[in-house]
Amino acid sequence: EAGVTQFPSHSVIEKGQTVTLRCDPISGHDNLYWYRRVMGKEIKFLLHFVKESKQDESGMPNNRFLAERTGGTYSTLKVQPAELEDSGVYFCASSQETLSGNTIYFGEGSWLTVV
């Protein structure tokens, strides 16, 4: 069974450009999460989808970030326009149910460098 897959694995863009990160969750997982780790800091929650609905987007840093999950399958996270402080690793994760004890499975991350 395929795990959580993310694309691209690495991206280098200039300040002001747009980047779109994609995440394919484990098949059948209704819950999809985005997290981010800025260099040297903790991994921080960005938002949580249940199917196509945003359950919690309290971690989204500002309106330059837009997450979508049309059809409740894969998700995209767009950064527009990108700033230097957006550099970091963006992790996507998924879980089968919304129960707090359920395991959350993470992807390998998308490394974003804004120059």
Next chain:
Amino acid sequence: AQSVTQLDSQVPVFEEAPVELRCNYSSSVSVYLFWYVQYPNQGLQLLLKYLSGSTLVESINGFEAEFNKSQTSFHLRKPSVHISDTAEYFCAVRNILTGGGNKLTFGTGTQLKVEL
């Protein structure tokens, strides 16, 4: 609100020596506790978790962690490490209440480097 503290950013240790990675948390509500590991060039993997029951939990590769409610700690230990244990280890907590949100709150990570 919750927070997780991993005081040691790096822990160097010789192979076959014991190791302890420290994790303390702060929360106004009851939480579940997790340790995730990130091996070089790989994603985050769940190492072990405490949900309820016995306060000592074990992983399949010899790690164990003990939940200590009075000290709000969940330290990770292994009696004898191997080179392959070199990785970054993240402690995390999650609100125990159903519907209270499923987001994980992570610590800053501890880089374990096992040397020969």
